[in-house]
Structure formats: structure tokens, C-alpha cells
Amino acid sequence: MSLKRSGNNDNTGGGRKAAYVVRAATSNAECASQHIRYSAQSTANRPTHGEGNNEQRFSILAATYNGQTVEARLDSRELLMNGVRPYGIEHRKTIRLKNQEGKWEGDVLHDEPFGWGLLCDHWNNLLYEGFRIGMVNVCYGTQYYSDTHTIAYQGEWCEGRRHGKGVQYDKSGNVVYNGNWVNNQPDGGRIEFCNKNAILPTRMEVFVIGDGNCNSLEWKSLNMSHMPNLYLVQIGNNCFENVDTVNLDGLNQLEEVVIGNCCFCKERTFLGGSFALRQCEKLKVLKIGCLSFSYYTDCVIDDLPSLEMIQMGELNQNSDNFTAASLSLNGRVI
Numbered sequence: 001m002s003l004k005r006s007g008n009n010d011n012t013g014g015g016r017k018a019a020y021v022v023r024a025a026t027s028n029a030e031c032a033s034q035h036i037r038y039s040a041q042s043t044a045n046r047p048t049h050g051e052g053n054n055e056q057r058f059s060i061l062a063a064t065y066n067g068q069t070v071e072a073r074l075d076s077r078e079l080l081m082n083g084v085r086p087y088g089i090e091h092r093k094t095i096r097l098k099n100q101e102g103k104w105e106g107d108v109l110h111d112e113p114f115g116w117g118l119l120c121d122h123w124n125n126l127l128y129e130g131f132r133i134g135m136v137n138v139c140y141g142t143q144y145y146s147d148t149h150t151i152a153y154q155g156e157w158c159e160g161r162r163h164g165k166g167v168q169y170d171k172s173g174n175v176v177y178n179g180n181w182v183n184n185q186p187d188g189g190r191i192e193f194c195n196k197n198a199i200l201p202t203r204m205e206v207f208v209i210g211d212g213n214c215n216s217l218e219w220k221s222l223n224m225s226h227m228p229n230l231y232l233v234q235i236g237n238n239c240f241e242n243v244d245t246v247n248l249d250g251l252n253q254l255e256e257v258v259i260g261n262c263c264f265c266k267e268r269t270f271l272g273g274s275f276a277l278r279q280c281e282k283l284k285v286l287k288i289g290c291l292s293f294s295y296y297t298d299c300v301i302d303d304l305p306s307l308e309m310i311q312m313g314e315l316n317q318n319s320d321n322f323t324a325a326s327l328s329l330n331g332r333v334i
Contacts, residue, residue: 072140093107205231244273
């Protein structure tokens with residue numbers, strides 16, 4: 001089914017308890033007191049760390065870099081940006097890094113690291129092996145101690161920070177910490193989530209945002225297609241005003257999407273914006289509040305076999321959802 005504009009809103013989410021939650025503050029003043037909560041999850045699809053056993057049990061990892069989605073294919077050691085392989089990548093190339101001692105041996109784009117490779121210091125000691133863009137590590141890699149040349153950390157990265165599942169070792173090779181990381185710190189079950197933080201964990205199950213959040217310029221797009229465990233999206237009122245691209249594609253666990261009033265609708269002098277909700281086999285409910293997506297010109301809702309309800313705006317009100325788009329509904333009546 002493909003849809004472009006309509007008119008009905010309820011801002012209630014599902015009642016199931018989440019094992020993995022991101023919750024933003026309900027106001028900027030409360031930001032410091034809100035946290036992301038994690039719990040143990042199955043490692044069936046994760047890399048196995050440890051001496052003598054570095055088998056990678058997954059083939060794809062996703063993260064963010066400068067607001068774009070970076071996808072790492074570990075089996076082929078290939079790096080994609082927003083699902084596209086950048087043109088002009090040179091493989092097995094050695095370059096001297098700018099503004100720091102050392103060199104990079106591996107994939108290069110525009111004379112900078114872009115993809116898989118080795119980072120070595122001035123004396124050719126290995127410092128890092130994995131995916132890298134420019135001066136930052138992304139997606140997955142192994143960091144080494146510069147003096148003992150043993151593994152310091154092995155796991156997931158996002159924008160140069162330890163972020164995701166990873167293992168920290170001491171210089172003797174003993175495990176110091178094995179678990180989830182966020183913004184370079186072991187999560188310990190709780191971690192602060194700031195209004196300006198545009199980095200989202202890939203193993204999220206529930207995405208809940210309170211009123212008036214995520215309106216900073218860091219939020220240009222909201223792409224959740226690399227979050228396969230996500231089953232609930234619940235966004236309050238007046239959120240994501242600068243975002244002009246929303247992508248919920250191929251989320252097979254997603255059951256409900258609830259978006260409040262006046263979201264994704266910062267007043268602008270031009271029309272434009274894209275909302276895509278596709279190939280979510282368990283999705284039953286989509287609710288969008290009044291004035292949300294007012295300036296968006298594209299809304300595509302397709303291949304949702306379990307969908308039971310689409311509700312946009314309120315009856316007898318000027319809902320103004322997707323006002324610049326035409327309406328086209330295609331589906332099967334049962």
C-alpha cells in the first residue's frame with residue numbers, strides 16, 4: 001500500500017515491558033536525569049570475542065556518522081553509506097595521516113581512510129584494525145595497546161567511540177569488561193541520554209521520546225532500518241523539527257508506531273521531506289498526530305500485511321498531515 005496524506009491521534013504506546021529502551025527527557029531540564037536502560041540479550045547474532053576465538057557470527061553492522069547511516073558488511077569487509085557503495089574507493093592503499101603521526105593501510109577515499117584497514121603508528125606498531133572513516137573508527141574493529149601490542153578493545157564503534165557490544169582487555173589479555181558500551185563508557189545498566197545525542201543503539205527494542213525533544217540541528221534524519229529488534233516507536237509532541245527524512249524499512253519485529261502532534265514540521269520556506277514505512281510484517285498500528293509532517297511531500301506505506309489501523313490527525317480538525325502530497329491507497333480488502 002502507498003499513502004500520501006489523510007485525516008485522526010492517540011499518543012499511547014504498547015503495554016509490553018521492553019528489554020532495551022531509549023527514553024529521552026520530557027523536557028530539557030530533565031535531560032540529565034533520564035537514561036537508556038539495557039538488559040542482557042542473546043549473543044547468537046554477535047561476534048564472539050576472546051583469545052583464540054574471533055569468529056564473527058554476523059555479517060552486517062550499522063552505525064551513524066555525521067547524521068548518515070553507515071553499514072559495515074563484515075564478511076566482505078565492505079562499507080556502505082546510506083546503503084550505497086561510494087564511488088572511487090581505492091583498496092590496499094597506504095597513506096600518511098594528516099595532523100598525526102602514523103599511517104593507514106587499507107581502503108581509501110579522497111586520500112582518507114574509508115573502510116577496512118590497519119592503523120599503525122610512526123614505528124609501524126599496529127594500533128587499530130577495522131572499519132574507519134577519516135579520523136574516526138566506525139561499526140567494528142580491534143584497538144591495540146601501543147606499548148604491549150595486545151588487544152585493548154574488540155567490538156563495535158560509532159563515530160570514534162566504543163558503542164555497542166564490545167570487550168575490554170587489560171595488557172595481560174584478561175577480560176576487564178564484556179558487555180554493552182555507549183559513548184565510550186560501559187553502560188552498567190544505565191546511561192545518560194542527552195537531547196543533542198543523535199547516536200542510537202542498533203539493538204534497541206523500544207524507542208520512546210518525550211515531548212519537545214530531539215530538535216537540535218544534529219538531527220537531520222531518522223533512519224531506524226538498522227534496528228532489527230525494534231517493536232515500538234512512540235514519539236511525543238513537538239519533536240524532531242529539523243528532520244526531513246524518516247525511514248522505517250524492513251523492521252520485521254515492529255508492531256506499533258505512534259507519533260504525537262507537531263512533529264517533523266518546522267516551518268520552512270520550501271516543501272520537502274520523505275516518510276517511508278515499508279516491509280514491516282508485524283506492524284498493526286500507525287498513528288500520527290495533528291500538524292506532524294505538514295511540509296513533507298512523500299509518504300510511502302507499503303507491504304504491511306498485518307496492518308489494522310492507520311490514523312492521522314483528528315476528525316473535525318485541520319490535521320494538516322502531508323498537505324503537499326496526494327493520496328493514493330492500494331491494498332486488498334478482506
